Amino acid sequence: MSHAPELITDAEHLARILAAVPRLPARRVALADGGWVGDVLGRALAADVCSGVDLPGFTNSAMDGYALRAEDAADGELPVVGDIPAGDTRELTCAPGEAWRIMTGAPVPSGTTTVVPVEQSDGGLERVRFTGEVEDGRHIRRRGEDVRIGDVLLRAGTIIAPQHVAVIASAGVDHIEVAPRPRVVVLSTGDELRPAGEALQHGQIHDSNGPMLAALVAAVGAELVEVAHVRDDAGEVARVLERAVATADAVITTGGVSAGAYDVVKAALIEAGEVTFDKVAMQPGKPQGFGLLGERGVPVFTLPGNPMSTLVSFWVFVAPALAHMSGRPAPVWRRGVVRGPGWTCPRGRAQYARVHAVRGADGELAIRANARQGSHHLGELGEANALARVPREARQVETGEMLDVLVLDGPIDAPLAGAYDENVADEKE
């Protein structure tokens, strides 16, 4: 009970995990399926998207106007021989001395050398006159002038944003390959846990880790299969684990991994014999377990049950592992500068401090630590939007020091939140 195994570093624990987790196969998404947009948005491309067509696919008009041979405009007035709306599938010819009324995006008849915008004409329907000079070769978009068949339109690894959806839709391909979304089961253990929104008896608490892990799994683009709440019963834990590893690509448990008599996850997994439990030199998040379970070698992450420990353990170990399984880049740690007061940090362990990060107008990422850093202090999370890593050898963090910082949500950098720039909103031209 009192033997203290050697501590390993967080980097060592992560390296073991990344060496062990499997790479899942890429997923083929057919564009003929109605739901493809929702299925690919925010995912990484697993292969280049090369164009299956020239773009434009046919030479077409850039304006609403008249298609003609430029030299005929000198005649003063031309007969309008017909209308060409966008979507007209006829293969037409523009003979000498003729004008066609044509819409933006419609195919120009062969023989056309220019399009005259309707604004530079009398708008005639049977005969047309032009105002001003008619220039040769204007307002025509030529087949393939944007993209040629075979051109690489999007590179593998691109995280698919809305503008890429337009490119994919136009590429003349019937499917794309995207990074897989690992299917994840979350197991939240503990007799003391009750679902959020329910009343509590003395000694009970609301389960915060189950919902938080569900949100974390979604936030990194994985697919949540289930959040199972399991009581403190090693047999039940074993049964639920067995069911989970039969279907999921990864399992995350929280709680039940310390030295206590009721640490049933540990008990169940030591029985299974394929999970290693380590003490990692970090704070919070010391007790960590990882292994591959079942015939398919499904990665199982056993995270400590304090909410702060669960949060930190997810970002430091599970998020990079899920990214690796998907062939996606792992979360980005950036450099930030301590702008609030410094703080004392634990001896002999890397500290993952909860901080508030703000990117200044000059691009500086400034961090302020929460006053308290307890592993059960949920209250502080209202302010925290980032983790800052203090190396193991540090004893004290000083104002002005640079630290590695992981931003945990969008507001400071994402395009979808924050104040609309006054310069744009208020500009009077």
Add this chain to the structure above:
Amino acid sequence: MSHAPELITDAEHLARILAAVPRLPARRVALADGGWVGDVLGRALAADVCSGVDLPGFTNSAMDGYALRAEDAADGELPVVGDIPAGDTRELTCAPGEAWRIMTGAPVPSGTTTVVPVEQSDGGLERVRFTGEVEDGRHIRRRGEDVRIGDVLLRAGTIIAPQHVAVIASAGVDHIEVAPRPRVVVLSTGDELRPAGEALQHGQIHDSNGPMLAALVAAVGAELVEVAHVRDDAGEVARVLERAVATADAVITTGGVSAGAYDVVKAALIEAGEVTFDKVAMQPGKPQGFGLLGERGVPVFTLPGNPMSTLVSFWVFVAPALAHMSGRPAPVWRRGVVRGPGWTCPRGRAQYARVHAVRGADGELAIRANARQGSHHLGELGEANALARVPREARQVETGEMLDVLVLDGPIDAPLAGAYDENVADEKE
């Protein structure tokens, strides 16, 4: 046909829209509903979340160990009178001379003055001996030491990230108020359009705006009701619009708003009489229409049909409007510096250039323009991840100049993508 109405500025058009769009009511989400996490993640809180409970809710043990009165430890050995697992709902008392075996998170019996970790004991089940000194008042988390009933845990406006989900779950509340998600119908018009993945005839193109607008609606946190493809028939457009404004909170159309004979959206809406069509001094995106339709005054945005125009119009006009309707902050324009070659820009119109933006290690947001800036050049979108706004009076953009920049996707700043920092991954402690 040839009358040219006065151009208005992009700021003027946006101001008219923001003055007209309604504010939707906040939505109440009950935590007892299983799906609440997916329903609130990434949404803005519409009201503060105040704690309904003290946290911790009861005084409990921070360690697996023994609960006792510290002064009794001097006796050398104490009887273990029982086990207290986490979730034990009994209201127990620790009498003088007794020790209780207690697990992390379990309620400490009244009278307890300290918890001795199991590692500082012989681990006895019937009687226990302690090694080392027993300090009074250790390893006990006191009721309310983290949060008191009524404390503000999360402020209105917070974009709900996974760590906030843990706070909400623990707050002892049965519901929260979140920003509404406007229900949006997209109408993509044009006889020339075929769905992505289908074969094309001469004169036809794949519909890229429909899928892109579906993705854009999702990207800003609104709810997509439907992407309807409508043929170039003013009657059909009118019927689909009527159906859309009966149920949706906003309608976005693309195409059919120029001066052409087949500009059926314009025709249908001029009939309805409640939409204003303007020429906006911007490039791309000149022809813009906006109005409130139907009894409920549903905002309708008519965007030009070129994909670049649609993309720019969405980010410049529709995204701020949907944010305003939701009570969310609008997209953030940041300052970026031109690091590639400069370019010539259009006379008399603000230009929204498609650029590639990269945030450097020093925090600088550096942009490079795509070589071509045509409004139908889909090929360039593979590289573009941002828009840069060049003011109307500019004739030329110079290297080193600062511009307003809107990042269109996460990779440069978001926490979920990019290379894992070598400093962290490779650190050997």
